[in-house]
Amino acid sequence: MFRPRKTVNLLAAILAAGAGLFVLLVSGPGQSNRVIEDKKGDPQRGGYVARLAGCIACHTDFKSKKGFLAGGKSINTPFGVFQAPNITPHKEDGIGRWSLKEFSRAVTEGVSPDGDHYYPVFLYPNYSRMTDQDISDLWAAMKTVQPVAGKSPDHNLGFPFNIRAALGLWKMLFFKSQPFKDNPSKSKSWNRGAYIVNGPGHCVACHSPRNLFGARDISQDLTGNPEGPEGEKVPAINAASLTKNNWTKEDIVFALRTGSAPDGDALGGSMGEVIRESTAWLTDEDLKAIADYLLDKS
Numbered sequence: 001m002f003r004p005r006k007t008v009n010l011l012a013a014i015l016a017a018g019a020g021l022f023v024l025l026v027s028g029p030g031q032s033n034r035v036i037e038d039k040k041g042d043p044q045r046g047g048y049v050a051r052l053a054g055c056i057a058c059h060t061d062f063k064s065k066k067g068f069l070a071g072g073k074s075i076n077t078p079f080g081v082f083q084a085p086n087i088t089p090h091k092e093d094g095i096g097r098w099s100l101k102e103f104s105r106a107v108t109e110g111v112s113p114d115g116d117h118y119y120p121v122f123l124y125p126n127y128s129r130m131t132d133q134d135i136s137d138l139w140a141a142m143k144t145v146q147p148v149a150g151k152s153p154d155h156n157l158g159f160p161f162n163i164r165a166a167l168g169l170w171k172m173l174f175f176k177s178q179p180f181k182d183n184p185s186k187s188k189s190w191n192r193g194a195y196i197v198n199g200p201g202h203c204v205a206c207h208s209p210r211n212l213f214g215a216r217d218i219s220q221d222l223t224g225n226p227e228g229p230e231g232e233k234v235p236a237i238n239a240a241s242l243t244k245n246n247w248t249k250e251d252i253v254f255a256l257r258t259g260s261a262p263d264g265d266a267l268g269g270s271m272g273e274v275i276r277e278s279t280a281w282l283t284d285e286d287l288k289a290i291a292d293y294l295l296d297k298s
């Protein structure tokens, strides 16, 4: 998901790792600044949120038959290879001993129950925008999943990216846990679209450029990414670009449902997977909300 330019990145990363260790020694992992209210979760709604958020696509290896949410296929990045862990309710190998609060802290702040930082490849910068209700529903759905034994292999990351503590600095510089706030001057549908695109649906994670450290500059969001996941070019999907290419609201809804672009081409690569595993399952109302937002996003 991240593609820094290689020449300077090693030096920069070593500096970051050193500084990260220092910051960690001085401050330790950040305290939780979001306390989830104890809401009653609806597992059925939670299943929908899991689709919307792509949890299933990353944490399930459909080819190996390891089991639903029992660990994903390898995720190649310029920092090394990540393995999405087993997140079934298995007590030893999954997250069966976790509480809703621990789950919420992992998903919205990138901190484990032991206080370790997670890599942002687990998209908590986006998920931090999710509502307490969505997280509670997701948690209720996770608990209905069949527990599966077996841990995923360790990540295979080059030095210094294998130093988890350095993530403390990364988070200090580039991450703020920020629940979504409605823009009162926009419609209900626009706000729902904004929530999906920036939050659980994480469209901005691929469709925006990233800096050397794999972080986004929000002012550049949706302007495209020349080097997206697996080195793929990801097009701009802000209003200016979609309008220039004659995309209508109906075209966007149709493409997210079926994978066909208005010129008849099939959307492929990682977008093909996003459509198959996520947007094809969404309600018409949510797809229209996404289109309303994209066509009115500078």
Ligand code: HEC
Residues within 6 Å of the ligand: 050, 053, 054, 055, 056, 058, 059, 075, 082, 083, 084, 085, 086, 087, 094, 095, 103, 106, 107, 112, 117, 118, 119, 121, 122, 123, 127, 138
């Ligand atoms: C792009 C792939 C990707 C997506 C999408 C994704 N994850 Fe993950 N997830 C990962 C990776 C990789 C890790 C391991 C991170 C680390 O080791 O720091 C992880 C870690 C986790 C953990 C910590 C598990 C543990 O044993 O400590 C939980 C819980 C989790 N993810 C739940 C979710 C949920 C819920 C969603 C959807 C809202 C989700 N993930 C979406 C890739 C993903």
Ligand code: HEC
Residues within 6 Å of the ligand: 197, 201, 202, 203, 204, 205, 206, 207, 228, 229, 232, 233, 234, 235, 236, 237, 245, 252, 255, 256, 261, 266, 267, 268, 269, 270, 271, 272, 274, 279, 290
């Ligand atoms: C994992 C990365 C990834 C994510 C997440 C992602 N996209 Fe894409 N998207 C792509 C890639 C790559 C393409 C180019 C596909 C092609 O040309 O075959 C694309 C193409 C598109 C296009 C067609 C644009 C054009 O001009 O051809 C639209 C519209 C789109 N994405 C919308 C979305 C929306 C809405 C979301 C969030 C629900 C999203 N994408 C999430 C990678 C991603």
